[in-house]
Amino acid sequence: MSGLPTPLNASQDLTAAKALLMAGDAAGALALMRALVAAEPSKHELRYWLASAALGAGQADEADGALNDARLLHAFALIRGFGGDVQRLTKDPQYAVAVADMLYDANAIATAGVALSLAISAGHPDLQALFTYGLCLHHQGRAEEAALVFRAVTESDRTTAQAHEFLLFSLFFVKDGVRRHAAEAREWARLYEYKGPATALKNSREPGRKLRIGYVAPSFVRQQARQFVVPLIESHDREQVEVFLYPTEAAGETDWAQPVTVRAIGALSDQDAAALIRKDRIDVLVDVWGHNPGNRLPVFGRRVAPVQVTWLNYQQTTGLTNMDYALHADSVPTPGMAELFTETVWTVPRISAPFRPDPQARVSPAPSLASGQVTFGSFTNPAKVSDETVAAWARILQGRPGSRLLLKYSYYEDHILARVTAARFAAHGVDADRLVFDGHSKGEAYENAFGLVDLALDTSPCPGGTTSLEALSRGVPVLALRGETFYSRAGLAIVKEAGLPDLVTDSWDDYVAKAIEVSASPARLQALRDRAVAGFAAAPYRDEAGVARMMEQAYREMFELWRVKA
Structure with missing residues (x-):
């Protein structure tokens, strides 16, 4: 088996690799995981742990390869689980697209992406399939890959401005995104903005009129x-x-x-x-x-x-x-x-x-008062959960022992996306038992979810907007980062003007330290919650007139x- 020694006890070696990774020895964990994967290459769970160890050890290319393998093997297992024909999936592009459409409609966007990748690799010519594949990548937070796919769609279809606009949106989330978006927006206008003669406007220039x-x-x-x-x-x-x-x-x-x-x-x-x-x-x-x-x-x-x-x-x-x-x-x-x-x-x-909150918005006490356990939370689109954000959130969890992080969004209903997210945290020494994934909910269940969160954590450099306001409207304080670009600062006023300027931080180090500081006790979290309730009620965005x-x-x-x- 590729010249590597077969582990004497795979279960013990996996436990040892996890322990090394949680203790910060990513290099040691990586050596063990490479041997385990070589011995049992068909197990997707081992591939996820290999990816975590490679990420922790700074081996980004190896981690990407391990995650791609894990997604493929995991998707096969999931598709078999609901009665899908995996053999046909690899040979029949039309079938793969049909399976992908069903999965996408069920919010299983990462699993759908695997099925679509197989269809595209088999030469499926439908631009719609390629477009949906780009969306699958985007929703997982794989922004650079999504941008490449949307660019391919755009270059294949210059007849409609709409296809190009999904490329624009994907550039919100890439490295150096505001600059790249600005250049692409100008290109969009060059291609599609009306270039005919202007029509004279007949508006009155009367001063002071309605x-x-x-x-x-x-x-x-x-x-x-x-x-x-x-x-x-x-x-x-x-x-x-x-x-x-x-x-x-x-x-x-x-x-x-x-x-x-x-x-x-x-x-x-x-x-x-x-x-x-x-x-x-x-x-x-x-x-x-x-x-x-x-x-x-x-x-x-x-x-x-x-x-x-x-x-x-x-x-x-x-x-x-x-x-x-x-x-x-x-x-x-x-x-x-x-x-x-x-x-x-x-x-x-x-x-x-x-901003007008939902009429059913309900304020609840800090949940740690009853449970004794601090719960951080984010209801933000997974596309916004950058590597920098994951690293900061992991440091917060490590700095507040016994705490947990609730990640809630419809796409977390996808088992692969949830498992990949857990792998990203494991690379920073945070085990999956510190993470809680929740999908879409509404009504009473949605209100109850806010009641589970002591402190909402904003993302950066792509911040939340409506999600932050919805949290504050339920009394949940929000921690934000003042990023370096105008786009990363789009949500600062939401927090600051709710009477919480001390929750707007200037660096990731400040962000992590502030989260650990304010979560020191349930009483302190409740006091912060009381401030959020009063601050939101008095915020200028609540003054509609x-x-x-x-x-x-x-x-x-x-x-x-x-x-x-x-």
């Missing part, structure tokens, strides 16, 4: 953006602004407490949608969606309003030459940020959007710059 404000998004009352957009729309001063909404469909979008004009544009071409918006004589048109699926950025590319602004759900540049402003809170800008945007970065004080006045002022100032321009 402004006509338009918002563009697939929906305003569904998806997570509703908690930010709905309170703003409802709080606008109708003496100062007239509000127009341009969703995909009108159904469900017309029931508003104050007057709103709703014009569905989902069935319209970009040209026709642009003509409709121009006819409405919108003064300030606000893109709520960025390059996310369902956007209508090409309409903005046709210059349909004197002032065009991107806001809220994307944070980064659209790349469009006809997008005038990108609106951010003044806590976000960093040196060099302006050069990354084709838009002018317009800042507003403290926060850039209101105040945020609306601030936004209206920004819109008027933007419009005034256009109005007086020759």
Whole structure:
């Protein structure tokens, strides 16, 4: 067997390798695991431990290979478990795609990715399969691999801007992501932005008149953006602004407490949608969606309003030459940020959007008061759980003996993703029994999950947003890191303005030390929870009318710059 000695007792050797890894001797664990895998190459569990040891020993390439082997062997076992035909999976690409689609719909994204990789390796020509494979990689946090796949899709299909936008989104999560995204967004605009003659706008330049404000998004009352957009729309001063909404469909979008004009544009071409918006004589048109699926950025590319602004759900540049402003809170800008945007970065004080918590949000006491065990938690998309984040979280768990980490997201229902995540922590000396994985839930079960968390841990350099606000709305304090880029700072105001500036840290060392410090006792965690409850209630993003006045002022100032321009 490749010249390596066969272990005399595989079980004892695996136990010894785990013990070495937990004690910080990754090199010793790696030597044992190499011998174990050579002796029993078909066992995926051994491959995972080999990957952990290789990661801990700084052997990244070996770790990647071991993880790929582990995923493949594990996927075969899982697919056999629900009656799938593994032999057919390796020979019939159509069957592999069908199995993958079923797995993907069940949130088993890593297992689906293995099935799709087999179909693609067998020469399956369907771009949709390649696209879904990219999504599988992205959802696992394999951002560089996902970007390569999305680039292949983009280069194979230049007929639609949407395919290219998934490449843009994947670049949020790669190394040097904001710079790479900025360059790719400009390339997207070069390829797809409207280049025809401009249509003259007929907006009145009368000073001080009521402004006509338009918002563009697939929906305003569904998806997570509703908690930010709905309170703003409802709080606008109708003496100062007239509000127009341009969703995909009108159904469900017309029931508003104050007057709103709703014009569905989902069935319209970009040209026709642009003509409709121009006819409405919108003064300030606000893109709520960025390059996310369902956007209508090409309409903005046709210059349909004197002032065009991107806001809220994307944070980064659209790349469009006809997008005038990108609106951010003044806590976000960093040196060099302006050069990354084709838009002018317009800042507003403290926060850039209101937030309305779910009506069923419920505050509960710090769970460690009853259990005696400290529970850290993250409800963030696994795509945001960077290697730096894992290393910091592992140091926190080691520094707070007996504590655990709850990782909750729908994709953790995938056994492979959960096991890979555990392997990443094991590389830092944290055993799987310190980790709790939980999938999607709603209603009472979702509320109960927040009641299990003493301290929420934010990710970096890709921070949480809605997840942090949802935690704070239930009294769960959130620990954040002030990163080096504007994007990594997008969530700082959420924590700071909830009266918790001491939970905004300046380095990973500070982040780890703060988590260990505040989790010293259940009483201290409860005191922090009490502060979070009071701070969230008084946060400026809870002042819906105040945020609306601030936004209206920004819109008027933007419009005034256009109005007086020759």
